[in-house]
Amino acid sequence: MKKRVLIQILVSGIFTFCFSQEKLTYPDLVKRLYDMEYLATPPEHGEQSGNFSSFDRSSSYNPKTETYDRWEAGNDGTGYIRKEGNGIVVFEKDGPGVIWRVWSALALSGHIKIYVDHQKQPIIDMSFSDFFEQINEDGIELPKELPGYPSINLPNLMPTLSRGRNRFIPIPYQKHCKIVLEKEWGMFYHITYTTFPEQQVNLPYFDGIHRKDDCITLAEADRVLVNRGFTRKQYSRETIKQKNIILNANQDENVTTIQGNGAITHFNIKYEENIYQYEADREELLKNVWIRITWDNDEKEAVLAPLGMFFGTYPDVYPNRTLPIGALPGYLYSNWYMPFSEAAKIELINKGDGRHNLDYEIAHIGLEKSADQLLRFHAKWHKGKFRHEVQTQGRDIDWPLLVTKGKGRFCGVTLHIQNEWEEPEKEAVNWWYGKYAASNIWWWWGEGDEKFYIDGEKFPSTFGTGSEDYIGYAWSAEPAFPLFDSGFASQPFTAIDGNGHTIVSRFHISDNIPFQESFTAVIEKYKDDKWGDKERGCTHCPNICLYQAVAYWYLSPGQSDAY
Structure with a gap:
């Protein structure tokens, strides 16, 4: 009898384990690249994201003294885990997991080899430079008349951004993944990943070959990304609210309050270009008109930011389109997915003396399931709040992007840098201020590494190699x-x-950073707010380097932030 009961328990447990798993196909993973709704899903215990990079390994945490040693070390181009044969191991992680993004500042002829699930043969073995141009397509043979394969032609999934090579082609693994870079591979790398709880997610087996459905889904994803800002995901049951708003000086305006259980899927703000034809008028709009959003019956707003920084454009309207936000002449848009279970209150605040005439459009949907089970969108502007709390124990160089508590997901940042300096006495021999060793002033603001601490960890699970590397470009101290x-x-x-x-x-x-209890994101700021004869601790300080930021993240319902 006892044996029968035990068998029943085991069978029941296996059935529950299999039934409760979310089974994902490779096309499902590709769609995660642009799935804005998933960001509102509460992270499961065991879901973790991070970054392996070539950061300077001399930066360390001393648990005995609880201090950070050589935290500003900047020899970030060649760090690795260990040497192995003729190469270096740059990534090693148990699964199940997915590599979402690989970036490099200089990808050369040395090979990248990717091993999954403890196999002896790599599923990917190609030159590092080709890795940012090619995928292994099933059934494709090189024509005899061609000396090599042309690019796969997915420019929005494999963009080169101001010298920086980026690859957003998912690489899943079930048990384990190891990446080796061989001699003459290049310099600088980032590899971002997510580890999933085994009992919750069943990832597809990936042998390095992209088959027909995979290739078609990648092409569809590339098309979604190229059309960002011009088109958006539309819902059959969506409601669109439109309103013209006259904002007088120092006035608050309740744009709308949406009642019920639902989600905002898109909103935009339009202005007449002929009214804002001067740069000063556009700066007044972007700087002094703020957006404030409050969810449900919360006492405190979850979104509070000036329009320019929220939409990623300041101090002028600079045309640009990303998937979540963007700015075009006369048009600012947001595609963040914003659930609410009782109400969403959207307000505009005019903190300036100007008068503004704006058109507001909001798309929202009702939800069948309660939004109590979904996260709430947050976005806050600041000029370095929590700087004193972060810059302790040898971390004076760190500038806080976000410090928050609760359960949620970190989804990004807009950073504005005002870096201005006096003209050097010595004229440069080329460009404006020279290049490489011929520079006549070290003006570059962006050497600082990003570092993300999850749930109180002492050493960050994301440790980058430079501010421009984090964004996705490279070598940006050098013109053009x-x-x-x-x-x-x-x-x-x-x-x-x-x-x-x-x-x-x-x-x-896709590479959002889940957390269960707390999250801290910082970025190194090598230059003091005032700098001159020294970047930090100058005695002659005629120059400035000032940061301001908007962080974007999600928290559980009812959890407020400290901004």
Whole structure:
């Protein structure tokens, strides 16, 4: 009898385990790249995301003294886990998991080899440079008349952003994954990943070959990303609210309050270009008109930010399109998915002396299931709040992007840098201020690494190699300085000579960072707010380097943030 009961328990447990698993196909993973709704899903225990990078390994945490040693170390191009044969191991993680993004500042001829599930043969073995151009397609043979394969032609999934090579092609593994870079591979790498709880997710087996359905889904994803900002996901049951708003000086306006159980799926703000034909008028709009959103019956708003920073454009309207937000002449848009269970209150606040005439459009849907089970969207502007709390124990160089408690997902940031300096006495021999060793001033603001601490960890599970590397571009201290946008990152403006304003955005959609209890994101800021003869601790300080940011993240219903 006891044996029969035990067998029944085991069979029942196996059945429950199999039944409760979410089974994902490879096309499902590709669709996660642009699935805005998934961001509102509460993270399961055991769901973790992070980044393996070539950061300087001399940066360390000393548990005995509880201090951080050489935290500003900047030799970030060649760090690795260990040597193995003729190469270096740069990624090693138990599964089940997915690699979402690989980035490099310099991808050369040395091979990348990706091993999954402890297999002896790699499922991917190609030059690192080809890795950012190619995928292994099933049944394809190189024509005899061609000396090599042309690019796979998925430019929005494999964008080159101002020298930075990016690859958003999912690589799933079930038990284990190891990546080796062989001699002459190049310099600098980031590999972002998510580990899923085995009892919750059943990932597809991947042998490195993309079959017909995989290729078609990748092409569809590339098309979604190229059309970002021009089109959006539309719902058959959506309701669209439109309103013209006159905002007088120092006035608050309740745009709308949506009652019920639902989600905002899109909103945009339009303005007449002929009314805002001068740069000063556009700056007034972007700086002094703020958006405030409050969910349900919360006492505190979850969204509070000036329009420019929220939509990733400041101090002017710089045309750019990313998947979540963007700015076009006369048009600012958001595609963040924003659930609510009782109400959503949207307000505009005019903190300036100007008068503004705006058109507002909101698309929202009703939800069949209670939004009590979904996360709430948050976005807050700041100029370094929690700086003193973060800059302790040897971490003086860290500038806080987000410090929050609760359960949720970190989904990105817009960062504005005002970096201005006096003209050097010595004229440069080339460009405006020289290049490489010929520079006549070290003006570059972006050496700082991003670091993400999840649930109180002492050493960050994400440790980057430079601010521009985090965004997705590279070598950005050296001219020329192009502008760019893409599905997940943008630099819609930087001064053509570097001296002035820069605004950048980076978004984590598939590679969002889940947390259960707390999350802290920082980025190193090498230059003090005032700098001159020294970047930090100067005695002659005629120059400035000022940061402001908007962080985007999700928290459980009823959990407030400290901004």
